[in-house]
Amino acid sequence: xxxxxxxxxxxxxxxxxxxxxxxxxxxxxQIEIKFLGNVEKTxxxxxxxxxxxxxxxxxxxxxxxxxxxxx
Numbered sequence: 001x002x003x004x005x006x007x008x009x010x011x012x013x014x015x016x017x018x019x020x021x022x023x024x025x026x027x028x029x030q031i032e033i034k035f036l037g038n039v040e041k042t043x044x045x046x047x048x049x050x051x052x053x054x055x056x057x058x059x060x061x062x063x064x065x066x067x068x069x070x071x
Contacts, residue, residue: 001060002053004045006030026070033071 011028019025031044049057 001065002047002049002056004047 006029008030010030013026013028015024015026047053
């Protein structure tokens with residue numbers, strides 16, 4: 001899906017055969033997250049959605065796509 005991404009190649013990690021057969025894929029977002037400290041509010045990215053990107057998201061929603069975020 002056309003989510004915001006940092007520049008460069010995302011690192012794909014496969015958890016095992018079950019994940020592959022189930023269509024699950026782990027991708028390292030390369031977003032630095034810091035805990036136990038104050039962090040200034042910042043914008044990660046801005047994303048302009050054209051008709052094709054909107055259709056891509058709508059198709060995912062209609063097909064029950066789901067997303068998990070691990071930290």
